Amino acid sequence: MGLFITQIKAVWQRENQLILASKWQLSLVTWLPLACMLLVYAIFSQGIPRDLAVAVVDQDHSRLSRSLVRYIDANPALAVTAQVTNLAEGKALMQRGEVYAVVHIPRDFEKQTYLAMTPEVSTFYNAQYVLIGKLVSSNMAKTFATFIAQIDAVKTLASGGHLALLKGAVAPISTQVNPLYNVSTNYVPFLVTAAVPALWQIFVLVSVLLAFGLEYKNNTQANWFQRADGAVVSAVIGKLLPYTLLSVVHGLLFLSFFYGYLSMPMHGNWGFLLLILLMAVLAGQAIALFIFTLTMNLTQAISMGAAYSAPAFAFIGVTFPAESMPQLAQIWRSLLPITHYMQLQIGQVNYGQNFMTLLPQLTSLGLFTLTFVVAVARLKRHRDSALLTDRTLLTDKKAIAAGDDDA
Amino acid sequence: MHKFLALVVFELKSIFADRSILLTMFGGIIMYSILYPLPYSQQVSRDAEIVVVDYDRSSMSRELIRMVNATPDTHISGQVDSIYDAEELIVQGEIKGFLIIPEHFRRDLLMKKPVTLSLGGDASYFMTYSTIASGILQAGGTLSAQIKVARLTVDKESILLAKQQWQPASLNLQPVFNQENGYLDYVVPAVFILILQQTLLIVSGILSGSQNERSRAQEQGYWLTAPPTLLLLARCCVFLSLYLVFSLYYFGFALDMYGVNRLAAAWDIVKLLVPFLLAVVCLGVALGQLYNQAETATQVILFSSMSVLFSSGFIWPVSEIPTWLVTVSQLFPSTAAIQGLLQLNQMGADFEMVSHFQTQLLIQCVGYALLAIILLAYKQRKYSIKAC
Numbered sequence A: 001m002g003l004f005i006t007q008i009k010a011v012w013q014r015e016n017q018l019i020l021a022s023k024w025q026l027s028l029v030t031w032l033p034l035a036c037m038l039l040v041y042a043i044f045s046q047g048i049p050r051d052l053a054v055a056v057v058d059q060d061h062s063r064l065s066r067s068l069v070r071y072i073d074a075n076p077a078l079a080v081t082a083q084v085t086n087l088a089e090g091k092a093l094m095q096r097g098e099v100y101a102v103v104h105i106p107r108d109f110e111k112q113t114y115l116a117m118t119p120e121v122s123t124f125y126n127a128q129y130v131l132i133g134k135l136v137s138s139n140m141a142k143t144f145a146t147f148i149a150q151i152d153a154v155k156t157l158a159s160g161g162h163l164a165l166l167k168g169a170v171a172p173i174s175t176q177v178n179p180l181y182n183v184s185t186n187y188v189p190f191l192v193t194a195a196v197p198a199l200w201q202i203f204v205l206v207s208v209l210l211a212f213g214l215e216y217k218n219n220t221q222a223n224w225f226q227r228a229d230g231a232v233v234s235a236v237i238g239k240l241l242p243y244t245l246l247s248v249v250h251g252l253l254f255l256s257f258f259y260g261y262l263s264m265p266m267h268g269n270w271g272f273l274l275l276i277l278l279m280a281v282l283a284g285q286a287i288a289l290f291i292f293t294l295t296m297n298l299t300q301a302i303s304m305g306a307a308y309s310a311p312a313f314a315f316i317g318v319t320f321p322a323e324s325m326p327q328l329a330q331i332w333r334s335l336l337p338i339t340h341y342m343q344l345q346i347g348q349v350n351y352g353q354n355f356m357t358l359l360p361q362l363t364s365l366g367l368f369t370l371t372f373v374v375a376v377a378r379l380k381r382h383r384d385s386a387l388l389t390d391r392t393l394l395t396d397k398k399a400i401a402a403g404d405d406d407a
Numbered sequence B: 001m002h003k004f005l006a007l008v009v010f011e012l013k014s015i016f017a018d019r020s021i022l023l024t025m026f027g028g029i030i031m032y033s034i035l036y037p038l039p040y041s042q043q044v045s046r047d048a049e050i051v052v053v054d055y056d057r058s059s060m061s062r063e064l065i066r067m068v069n070a071t072p073d074t075h076i077s078g079q080v081d082s083i084y085d086a087e088e089l090i091v092q093g094e095i096k097g098f099l100i101i102p103e104h105f106r107r108d109l110l111m112k113k114p115v116t117l118s119l120g121g122d123a124s125y126f127m128t129y130s131t132i133a134s135g136i137l138q139a140g141g142t143l144s145a146q147i148k149v150a151r152l153t154v155d156k157e158s159i160l161l162a163k164q165q166w167q168p169a170s171l172n173l174q175p176v177f178n179q180e181n182g183y184l185d186y187v188v189p190a191v192f193i194l195i196l197q198q199t200l201l202i203v204s205g206i207l208s209g210s211q212n213e214r215s216r217a218q219e220q221g222y223w224l225t226a227p228p229t230l231l232l233l234a235r236c237c238v239f240l241s242l243y244l245v246f247s248l249y250y251f252g253f254a255l256d257m258y259g260v261n262r263l264a265a266a267w268d269i270v271k272l273l274v275p276f277l278l279a280v281v282c283l284g285v286a287l288g289q290l291y292n293q294a295e296t297a298t299q300v301i302l303f304s305s306m307s308v309l310f311s312s313g314f315i316w317p318v319s320e321i322p323t324w325l326v327t328v329s330q331l332f333p334s335t336a337a338i339q340g341l342l343q344l345n346q347m348g349a350d351f352e353m354v355s356h357f358q359t360q361l362l363i364q365c366v367g368y369a370l371l372a373i374i375l376l377a378y379k380q381r382k383y384s385i386k387a388c
Helices: A002-021 A023-029 A031-044 A063-074 A087-095 A109-114 A130-158 A166-170 A187-217 A221-227 A232-261 A270-295 A298-309 A327-334 A337-351 A355-368 A371-406 B002-017 B019-035 B059-070 B083-091 B105-110 B126-155 B159-165 B183-216 B228-257 B266-288 B294-310 B323-329 B333-346 B351-387
Strands: A052-058 A078-084 A101-105 A120-126 A173-180 B048-054 B074-079 B097-101 B115-122 B170-176
Touching: A002 A023, A002 A187, A002 A221, A002 A232, A023 A031, A023 A187, A023 A232, A031 A187, A031 A232, A031 B294, A031 B323, A052 A063, A052 A087, A052 A130, A063 A078, A063 A101, A063 A109, A063 A130, A078 A087, A078 A130, A087 A101, A087 A120, A101 A130, A120 A130, A130 A166, A130 B126, A130 B170, A130 B183, A173 B126, A187 A221, A187 A232, A187 A270, A187 A298, A187 A337, A187 B294, A221 A232, A221 A371, A232 A270, A232 A371, A270 A298, A270 A337, A270 A355, A270 A371, A298 B019, A298 B183, A298 B294, A327 A337, A337 A355, A337 B083, B002 B019, B002 B183, B002 B228, B019 B183, B019 B228, B048 B059, B048 B083, B048 B126, B059 B074, B059 B097, B059 B105, B059 B126, B074 B126, B083 B097, B083 B115, B097 B126, B105 B115, B115 B126, B183 B228, B183 B266, B183 B294, B183 B333, B183 B351, B228 B266, B228 B351, B266 B294, B266 B333, B266 B351, B333 B351
Parallel strands: A052 A078, A052 A101, A120 B170, A173 B115, B048 B074, B048 B097
Antiparallel strands: A101 A120, B097 B115
C-alpha cells in the first residue's frame, strides 16, 4: 500500500511539472474553461427577453385599434417597432429578421367589435426561431386576452351586468399558471445552468485526452511508467489526479457562481453537489481514457472526443424533452455522463432530492468508471507489446553485432 | 500555372495522408449530420405527464379533466389528493406538472362566480412547461367558452349567434416559416452551417499546425518555399471543392431527408455559400499559423463552438446579447451565413434582402486572406532564417 502511494505521488509530481511547463495545458486547466463558461453566461445574461420587435398592419385606424397597438407595446416582452400598410411589407420585414411577428388588425375592427360581429386579429409569428417565436406568441395571447376582457367588461356593464358578477361573466374560468422552480421563467437558470456543465464536460474530457496523448506523441511514456515503477494502475491514477481535482474545482466554481454570486435559488445540499461533481468528473475521465485507448493518437482522440462531447448539450433533455426523443437518442443520451449529471444537478438545486432519490443516477455515473478497467488493460497491453518489440529489436541488434564479430 | 497545380497536388497529398484530417472531415461531417438532428426527430414535444388535484369531484371537473387529456399536449397520468403529493411526484421525476381544480368549481360556475384553475409546471424544463401551459390554457379556454355560449343561449340569443358572440374579438395566432413549431426545422439548418465552419476550421488548423510542427523540426516543406499568395490560393481551391461537395450533401441530401424547408434557388445559396466557405478557409489558414501543435486546432474550435452558436442570433435574440459580444460574433463567418441562409432557404427571402450578408462575407474573405498571407509570410521568414 505504501509503495502504491509513493508511486502515485511520483507520477503526480511529474504531471504537475508537465502542466506548469506547458502554457497551453496550464491555461486549459485554469482560466480557459472559466472564460468560456463566462462567455456563455454573458450571451444569455439578459435572462428574460424584452422588447421583441413586432410590426403592425393597422387597417382600421380607429380608437380601438390604436388602443390594441398600445396594449401590445405595453407588454414588456414586446415592442411595436414598425407600422406598415400591408401584410406583404410585414412579411418582408420578418424575412429580413427585423421583426419577429406581424399583427394584422382588419378594416372595421372597432365597428364589428361593438356590433358583436367578432372580428379576427391575426398574428403571424416567425416560428423558424422556435424559442423566440413561442415567447412572442404566448405574450401576444396574454396581451390580447387582457385587451378583450376589458372590452367585454365594458359591454357587460353597458348591457346592465352587475359589477360584482363581472369577472365571472367575462371569463368564467381563468387559469393561473405557476412556473415552479424558476418563478420568473428566466433563461439563465434554465439554459445557462445546463449549457455550462455541457461545456465543462468538454474540458474534463479534453484535459485527459491531452495529458495522455502528449505522452505518446512525445514518446515519453516509458519515462512516465518508470516513475510508477512500471505499475500501470498507479501511473494512470497519478496522472489523472491533478485533472480530477482541477475539474471538480471548476465545477464548484460554476455552481458557486450560479447559486452564490448570482444568488439563484438552491434547495439542495452542497455536500451532495460535491459528490455529484466528483462522480461526473470520474465518469468523464474514464470515458476520455477509453476513447484515447481506441486510437492511441492524440489528434485523432481529440477529434473523437469532440464528436462525443460537442453535441451532448442537445441530448441533455433540458431544451428538448428527453421523453419525446426517439429510442436511439435515448440510448445515446444515457451513454453521456453529462445527462446523468444534469438530472442530479436539477434534482439537487431545484427539488432538493434526498440521497436515496439521487442513488440511481449516481450509480449510472459510477458505471462509467468501469471503462477505467478496460482502458488500463489496453494501456498495459500497448506498453507490453511495445516493450516486446523493443526487446526483439534489441536482440536483433545484438545478433547482428554478434554476426559482425564472427566475421 | 504549373507551379499552382503542383501546390494543389501537394495540398491534396498532405490532406489525404493525415488520418486526423480525414477522420474530422469525412467522419465528422457524416457523424454530426446524424447525431445533431437525432434528438429532434419527433419535432415537437407532446403528452407531457401531469396529475390532477381535484378538490371538487363534480361532473364539471371530470369534464375538464377529459378535455385536458384530450389535448395533444398533456397526458394525465393520475389523480392525487394534495399539492404536496403532486410536488413529491415531480421530485421523483415522474411528472412535469399538476392541475388544481378548486373546491366548489361546479357550484361557482353555475352561480356565475369566477373560478380560477391553478397550474403548477416544472419550469426546469421550459419546453415541457410551455407544452403543459398551452394544453391546459386551451382546455380551460374551451370550457370557459362553452359555458359562456350556454349562458348566452339561456339568456336570449340563438345558439348560432351565441357561438359567434361569446367574445368581442378573436385572435388567430399563426406560426410562419415553420408551421408546426418543429425543433428539427429550427435547429438543423443553422447547426449544419456551424458544423461546416467548425470542421473546416479544424482540418485547416490541423494541416497548418502539423506543418508548423515540421517546420520547427527543420523540415523545409513546400509550405515554406511556395509564395504565400499562391499557397493560400491553392488551399482555398482544395478546401472549397471538398466543402462544396459536403455542402451539397448537407443542403441537398440531408435537409431533404429530414424534411426541412428548402425554399431558395440553388444558385442563390451558392452565392452566399462560396463567400462563406472562402472566408472560413482564409480564417482557418490565418488561425492555423498561430498553432504550434496540430491538436490545438481541434481544441480551440471545440471550446468556442457553443459561444459561436449561441451568439449567432437564431437561438437568442440579437437585441438581448451584450453589444460587445454582438460585435465579436460578427467576426465569425457563421454568424452572417446562418442568418443569411436561414432567411434565404427557410423563410424564402429574396436574394436582394440578404445581399448585405454576402457583402459582409466578402469583406471577411478579403480581410482574412490578407491576414493569412501576412502570417504565412512571417512564418516562412522565421523558419527560413533559422535554416540558413
